[in-house]
Amino acid sequence: MTKIRYSLGVDLGGTSIKIGIVSESGKIKKRLTLETHAEAGPEAVVQQIKKGIHKILKNNDRPIEGIGIGSPGLVTSKKGIVHNPPNFPGWDVLPLGNIIKKEFKTNVFVENDANAAAVGELIFGAGQGFDDYVMITLGTGVGGGIVFNKKLFKGSTGAAGEIGHLKIKSDGIKCKCGGTGCLEAYTGINYLIKIVSERLKNNQSLLNEWVNSGEHNLTPKLIHEAALKGDEFALGIINEVGFNVGSGLSSVVNVLDITNIIIGGGVAGFGKFLFDPLTKTLRENVMATMRERICVKPAKLKNNAGIKGASGLVFYKM
Ligand SMILES: [Zn+2]
Known part of the structure; x- marks a missing residue:
């Protein structure tokens, strides 16, 4: 039997963070939503992302190949540096990809949310x-x-x-x-x-x-x-x-x-x-x-397009 591949997608939004474990055929196996706390600054947002990922990985029996993050703002370099996401006060520049990689010791891919959506359509949808x-x-x-x-x-x-x-x-x-x-x-x-x-x-x-x-x-x-x-x-x-x-x-x-x-x-x-x-x-x-x-x-991905696009980054890159 061929092994099903899974990845974890994080859809970072101004008001909520949506996280899901997604199979390579685009099915969401597990999901949760947390508040972003964008107004409390970048540290608080990063803590929320970490908290959500830890929570969803707890008692998870589907091994994930990596974490994909779709973020507002410009994203540059392989380190997943996120620049000035709109509606995130005090953010400026943050190497989000590296921070998450350090915490979870897995492959982490960060893209601008619109790019993640385009990749989501490529892997799972109309593309x-x-x-x-x-x-x-x-x-x-x-x-x-x-x-x-x-x-x-x-x-x-x-x-x-x-x-x-x-x-x-x-x-x-x-x-x-x-x-x-x-x-x-x-x-x-x-x-x-x-x-x-x-x-x-x-x-x-x-x-x-x-x-x-x-x-x-x-x-x-x-x-x-x-x-x-x-x-x-x-x-x-x-x-x-x-x-x-x-x-x-x-x-x-x-x-x-x-x-x-x-x-x-x-x-x-x-x-x-x-x-x-x-x-x-x-x-x-x-x-x-x-x-x-x-x-x-x-577009074919409607609800959960953000989670699927983010998780699709992992299948796209690997
Ligand atoms: Zn403009």
């Missing part, structure tokens, strides 16, 4: 059939990962794939990265909700009724529900997101000549309402030779 693709994660942040010849393309310092900070408008909205007019400043969930609430003041929409009733918060899911009921305002918003993401991605495709696109993250839940204008815009704005080859797919 399995592709040699090359660009993955974009539309969540609170807008992250990107580039896979070329079945390998993650990281650039010279490991920071490649920051698709969220492609400039899609001149003199546009100020983005938290310091730039203006970034794709993330229009499609990142917090920015998007802010734009939508502002516009709702002067527009008729089911969303006004639902939100004003006090029973609902304005979320991408609520916008999708309104769109499903044919709400023109909601449909217009999603169409615009599709146009913006498609415009940004067309620049990426033109530069890289990679025509397979995988879309993940909460905003991808807009489904067909998003994918149709996105694909149309993409086709209209790429070079003619690439047009017919454009293939846009939703």
Whole structure:
């Protein structure tokens, strides 16, 4: 009987740390969630990560081949150095990979969370059939990962794939990265909700009724529900997101000549309402030779994509 391989994945987020033991076929065998305590500083976060890993490894009879960590912020070098993750006060620069390796004496691989998501799709998901693709994660942040010849393309310092900070408008909205007019400043969930609430003041929409009733918060899911009921305002918003993401991605495709696109993250839940204008815009704005080859797919890993992507790093690297 062939032995099943396992790895441990850590999905480090601003509010929670999700940890799981995952088989090489992508099944989560054991999982737990802890609070991040990001506000208490990097030491506290590291303690939480260690605590969670110790806890999940206790009484675990599945030998793991290594630990993969998906982290916000830029991740450089083999030491797994994490730079300034957004929403982690006082973090600056920390060799997270080495710290965890010292504690658990196993292989540890750290990647930026968007890159980990791209690797997750490569190992377990929608990227399995592709040699090359660009993955974009539309969540609170807008992250990107580039896979070329079945390998993650990281650039010279490991920071490649920051698709969220492609400039899609001149003199546009100020983005938290310091730039203006970034794709993330229009499609990142917090920015998007802010734009939508502002516009709702002067527009008729089911969303006004639902939100004003006090029973609902304005979320991408609520916008999708309104769109499903044919709400023109909601449909217009999603169409615009599709146009913006498609415009940004067309620049990426033109530069890289990679025509397979995988879309993940909460905003991808807009489904067909998003994918149709996105694909149309993409086709209209790429070079003619690439047009017919454009293939846009939703990410396959939905819930637990973070844990699976992180654990996938181990299978990918080993
Ligand atoms: Zn930006």
